[in-house]
Amino acid sequence: MGKKSIETLVGIFVLLGLVGLVFLALKAANLGSFSGGDTYTVTAYFDNIGALKVRAPVRSAGVTVGRVAAIHLDPKLYQGVVQLALQRDVQFPTDSSLRILTSGLLGDQYVGVEPGASEKMWASGDTVKQTQSAVVLESLISQFLFNKAADAGAAPGPASPASGAKK
Amino acid sequence: MTGLVSWLGQRTLEILRILGHHATFLVELIRACPAALRRPYFVVAQIHAIGNLSLIIIVASGTAVGFVLALQMYYALVTYGAAESLGLIVNLSLTRELGPVVTALLFAGRAGTSLTAEIGLMKAGEQLAAMDMMAVDPMSRVLAPRFLAGVVSMPILAILFSSVGILGAYVVAVLLIGVDSGNFWSIMQSGVDVRRDIGNGIIKSIVFGFICTFVALYQGYEAEATPEGVAHGTTRTVVIASLGILMMDFVLTALMFSTP
Numbered sequence: 001m002g003k004k005s006i007e008t009l010v011g012i013f014v015l016l017g018l019v020g021l022v023f024l025a026l027k028a029a030n031l032g033s034f035s036g037g038d039t040y041t042v043t044a045y046f047d048n049i050g051a052l053k054v055r056a057p058v059r060s061a062g063v064t065v066g067r068v069a070a071i072h073l074d075p076k077l078y079q080g081v082v083q084l085a086l087q088r089d090v091q092f093p094t095d096s097s098l099r100i101l102t103s104g105l106l107g108d109q110y111v112g113v114e115p116g117a118s119e120k121m122w123a124s125g126d127t128v129k130q131t132q133s134a135v136v137l138e139s140l141i142s143q144f145l146f147n148k149a150a151d152a153g154a155a156p157g158p159a160s161p162a163s164g165a166k167k
Numbered sequence: 168m169t170g171l172v173s174w175l176g177q178r179t180l181e182i183l184r185i186l187g188h189h190a191t192f193l194v195e196l197i198r199a200c201p202a203a204l205r206r207p208y209f210v211v212a213q214i215h216a217i218g219n220l221s222l223i224i225i226v227a228s229g230t231a232v233g234f235v236l237a238l239q240m241y242y243a244l245v246t247y248g249a250a251e252s253l254g255l256i257v258n259l260s261l262t263r264e265l266g267p268v269v270t271a272l273l274f275a276g277r278a279g280t281s282l283t284a285e286i287g288l289m290k291a292g293e294q295l296a297a298m299d300m301m302a303v304d305p306m307s308r309v310l311a312p313r314f315l316a317g318v319v320s321m322p323i324l325a326i327l328f329s330s331v332g333i334l335g336a337y338v339v340a341v342l343l344i345g346v347d348s349g350n351f352w353s354i355m356q357s358g359v360d361v362r363r364d365i366g367n368g369i370i371k372s373i374v375f376g377f378i379c380t381f382v383a384l385y386q387g388y389e390a391e392a393t394p395e396g397v398a399h400g401t402t403r404t405v406v407i408a409s410l411g412i413l414m415m416d417f418v419l420t421a422l423m424f425s426t427p
Contacts, residue, residue, distance in 0.1 A: 003208065006211065006212055006215045007208075007211055009215055010211045010215050010218070013214065013219045013320075013323065016222075016323070016327060017322070020323075020326040020327045020330035023333075024262065024326065024330055024365050025361050027352065027356075028258050028262075028330075028356070028359060028365075029258075029356060029360065029361045029365055030356045030357060055360075
């Protein structure tokens with residue numbers, strides 16, 4: 001085989017590799033959507049972040065508008081600090097609130113944005129205080145059981161010792 | 168007792184000698200690479216011999232692995248009603264592990280053995296010594312182009328293996344079984360990260376290409392100049408390269424994917 005044809009064949013080989021790489025990056029991964037694109041960062045404090053993970057989506061009205069960039073604990077307030085990287089072209093009013101929600105019954109957790117009505121918009125580095133923690137199933141169940149027990153104790157009414165002591 | 172101690176000492180010195188041999192060979196090989204790059208046609212011809220000619224076996228195996236993965240994953244996932252996640256699982260297992268590792272094992276068998284046999288026979292026929300006599304450095308003329316070609320070809324082959332595997336899984340999952348096509352791609356896209364999964368897979372394949380080619384060239388160069396010597400060298404290439412790849416894979420996986 002001539003020198004030229006071997007060079008052509010190797011060129012085709014390398015080209016095939018590049019096509020494969022582009023296929024993997026664009027069709028089989030999320031390079032097409034923003035992954036390191038133009039974003040601004042907002043910091044939010046949560047009492048409990050549940051099972052939220054870094055890179056979890058941030059959604060508003062179900063549409064993904066950003067990702068969780070970092071999570072750590074504030075050592076003074078004992079609150080979870082979540083940094084959100086939001087797309088530059090999506091702006092939210094400063095009185096918008098954040099909630100940690102779960103997609104489906106057993107799905108992954110994500111941050112939901114509930115837009116407010118303020119004229120001012122979030123800027124990079126802003127802190128969000130209006131947050132609602134993740135629902136922890138154990139505390140929900142224990143609260144339910146506690147309420148049940150309290151109802152059962154209160155039902156006889158006058159027989160309850162607490163009300164008797166007050167009289 | 169003295170016999171045992173002296174046997175131990177002998178073994179230690181032997182291991183050190185072999186390690187030293189590998190190290191000096193590697194240094195010489197890397198030092199010869201710039202000279203080999205100055206005449207790129209030799210590298211290109213070797214990429215043709217190592218890469219192009221391995222293409223068929225890599226593509227065929229990739230397709231087969233994609234088919235089988237999709238079928239097995241479907242049977243497992245459909246009991247949880249999560250058949251749509253099939254694409255994601257196939258993609259992650261291919262780009263992170265199977266792509267680089269299976270390609271490297273096939274590469275060791277397909278290209279590594281031929282390199283060892285070629286170099287070993289060149290040495291047995293005293294062609295390398297003859298080159299040296301003519302003031303042609305066999306390191307930069309024969310060994311370094313093959314080494315560079317191996318390191319360049321391996322990642323390309325691994326990428327093609329993964330791509331073809333994903334397409335094979337698509338054929339089985341979407342066209343044959345009837346998993347929803349949109350979900351197949353969108354769940355895959357939301358779960359695969361370019362740098363973390365695909366990038367690390369490519370880094371793995373470059374490391375494996377390095378190991379494979381280096382072991383093959385060393386075994387060929389150090390093979391005894393007899394038919395048995397070349398045969399032993401070829402066998403050792405497959406054994407050492409495969410074990411090296413599998414062990415290195417564990418180390419790289421532990422380093423790359425330890426943090427969530």
